[in-house]
Each structure stands twice: as structure tokens, then as C-alpha cells.
Amino acid sequence: DAGITQSPRYKITETGRQVTLMCHQTWSHSYMFWYRQDLGHGLRLIYYSAAADITDKGEVPDGYVVSRSKTENFPLTLESATRSQTSVYFCASSDWGFRSYTEAFFGQGTRLTVV
Amino acid sequence: QKEVEQNSGPLSVPEGAIASLNCTYSDRGSQSFFWYRQYSGKSPELIMFIYSNGDKEDGRFTAQLNKASQYVSLLIRDSQPSDSATYLCAVFIYSSASKIIFGSGTRLSIRP
Numbered sequence A: 001d002a003g004i005t006q007s008p009r010y011k012i013t014e015t016g017r018q019v020t021l022m023c024h025q026t027w028s029h030s031y032m033f034w035y036r037q038d039l040g041h042g043l044r045l046i047y048y049s050a051a052a053d054i055t056d057k058g059e060v061p062d063g064y065v066v067s068r069s070k071t072e073n074f075p076l077t078l079e080s081a082t083r084s085q086t087s088v089y090f091c092a093s094s095d096w097g098f099r100s101y102t103e104a105f106f107g108q109g110t111r112l113t114v115v
Numbered sequence B: 001q002k003e004v005e006q007n008s009g010p011l012s013v014p015e016g017a018i019a020s021l022n023c024t025y026s027d028r029g030s031q032s033f034f035w036y037r038q039y040s041g042k043s044p045e046l047i048m049f050i051y052s053n054g055d056k057e058d059g060r061f062t063a064q065l066n067k068a069s070q071y072v073s074l075l076i077r078d079s080q081p082s083d084s085a086t087y088l089c090a091v092f093i094y095s096s097a098s099k100i101i102f103g104s105g106t107r108l109s110i111r112p
Helices: none
Strands: A004-007 A010-013 A019-025 A031-038 A042-051 A054-057 A064-066 A076-078 A087-094 A110-114 B004-006 B011-014 B019-025 B030-038 B045-050 B054-058 B061-066 B071-076 B085-093 B099-102 B106-111
Touching: A004 A087, A010 A019, A019 A031, A019 A087, A019 A110, A031 B099, A042 A064, A042 B085, A042 B099, B004 B085, B011 B019, B019 B030, B019 B085, B019 B106, B030 B061, B030 B071, B045 B054, B045 B061, B045 B071, B071 B085
Parallel strands: A010 A110, B011 B106
Antiparallel strands: A004 A019, A019 A076, A031 A042, A031 A087, A042 A054, A064 A076, A087 A110, B004 B019, B019 B071, B030 B045, B030 B085, B054 B061, B061 B071, B085 B099, B085 B106
């Protein structure tokens, strides 16, 4: 199916464990983004990528790692999960020049709970 | 200072009235501006975008952009209960590392 998909949809993990959230898009969009959403903070940018093998830190990158070996995939890894990383995580993709603006299309989100 | 600022609300508006949502941004490199609507438990969905100074209308929605004042707003006419949601302002910043930054969102409630 065309679009952007995240997995898993829900995840409970223990403090200190490594966890990876997956994001896959089928449009070949060059830009991909990871956001976290917490009450009162809107969407905060964690990491973003302009193309394969190009990634940059966003507003709140500490404790997270990303990679982008293929254009369509942009996994987010929490190296050692902490309770403060309990949040809803959204992946998005976009493409500069498409219809002359760069709308971000969102995945359905991953609700992560760290206990 | 956050790059994109919004009043968190909640903003309560009677049904049929005009709802006015405001957003300011700090980066003058900002190129495109978006309004997303997000229902509770759902992903954000785009409702309006604007990249030129002035007004842009789409049905009951009007986006207004003033780049000199670094200000973008969203007007919702004839507000309906289904408009009750959180509205997120977003800014596309074009540079060597282009990115999309969101505000914290304004919760809108339309009362019957």
C-alpha cells in the first residue's frame, strides 16, 4: 500500500532497554522526520533527513539515534530507554518541489511507554 | 524562544462563529507555512498551506501570512462542532538542512 507506515503501533519497554521504531514510506520522498508529541509541547523534532545517508539533529535529539541507508526507511532507536521518553512518536515524509510546497505526510504514530 | 509559537488555548468559540488562530515564527528563512488539524489520538492532517503574503481561502478556512511581522493565522468561518480539535502551525525552513518545525498547538473547542 502506498503511504507512510510506522511499526509497532504500541510498545511497552523497560528502562535501559534499546528499542527501535520503524518508519517506511513508498513515495520516494527525499525528506523524512521524526517527531515526539507530549501534552503541552505539540510536535517536537527529534531528527530529520534530507536524503539517504544524510541526517541532522532536531530540537530534542538526546538519547536517540537514526539511520537512513535507504530512501524509504528511517528507523529511530532509543539506545537506553528512559521514562522521559514515554511519548507518542510520529514519522513524516515530504518532498521539496512537489506541488511547489513541502507538505509533511504523517504516519499513524507509535505510542511508546517506558516502565 | 521557540521557533514557532502558538497560544495553547483552549479556545472556545460558539457554533457558527469565526474562530481565529494565531502563530508567530522566528526564523526569517521560513519559506512555507502550514496549518494541521489533529483530532485526539489521530495523526495530524494538513488543512491549509500558504507561502505568499496575503490571504488564501479554501472553503470555510482562510490562512493569512505577513512575512514582515513573521505572523501567520487561520480563520475558520461558520465553526462546526467537528472543528473541535488541536490546530498545529508548522513552518518549512529551507536551508542546507531543511526542516519542518511545529508549534505547540492550539486546542479549539466549538460549543453548540
